[in-house]
């Protein structure tokens with residue numbers, strides 16, 4: 001057997017592990033010595049104050065950024081040590097649904113979902129049609145296949161983006177703000193879809209969201225990021241019961257607490273001059 005062949009990680013091991021990860025943009029540190037596990041086959045929510053580094057965690061997992069120290073392991077493989085070909089192969093097994101999951105505006109709903117299949121496989125046209133219609137059916141939009149993105153609602157567009165993200169049967173799907181801007185019904189539908197598809201496909205799902213109620217209902221595992229690090233992680237019940245002051249502020253949506261109102265800045269006197 002070739003020693004280069006990817007070795008399947010044990011079924012009980014975490015799908016994703018961050019071990020002592022430090023990362024910053026330029027001089028600005030964002031994550032400091034961050035460690036967290038994403039259990040396999042479950043829905044993990046990553047929550048926390050705005051600017052705390054949630055999207056950055058997703059980008060590290062997807063290999064768009066590399067940790068400055070520590071390791072990001074996906075299926076036991078170190079993302080930071082992957083070359084371009086290995087990254088490409090890993091991303092094929094991931095679905096990513098980033099904020100508002102922009103669709104190609106000049107392609108129909110059908111073509112938007114078919115795009116990934118055309119890019120990454122050489123399936124015959126008849127099979128592409130079947131897979132696309134199956135994925136659109138899973139999100140309830142088989143009947144909307146001929147419509148253009150401008151002709152569908154925001155909630156429908158989000159569902160098309162979801163169908164596109166699962167077109168290649170990924171093992172892991174990352175959702176960044178899947179509920180942003182949705183009305184309560186579309187939001188409930190989106191949450192139910194994430195849960196149902198995850199169960200039906202045996203997916204590991206990571207959801208970054210600010211919607212506390214919906215996300216706590218949806219997730220099996222919740223991680224709350226504090227400044228640069230994990231403030232709490234566990235089941236939704238465990239996290240709700242956390243004594244950490246930041247988690248307390250967060251789960252009760254309190255305007256004051258450890259999360260500051262101001263982005264770090266020079267003193268008021270430096271910016272405006274001393275009062276006369």
Ligand SMILES: Nc1ncnc2c1ncn2[C@@H]1O[C@H](COP(=O)(O)OP(=O)(O)OP(=O)(O)O)[C@@H](O)[C@H]1O
Nearest residue numbers: 025026030048049050051052053054055056057208
């Ligand atoms: N490409 C970038 N270059 C420089 N700084 C960045 C970049 N992307 C993010 N940042 C900064 O890094 C910090 C973390 O950003 P990130 O988007 O990961 O936070 P977040 O928790 O997802 O925030 P939000 O909930 O508001 O989306 C922020 O202070 C942000 O300004």
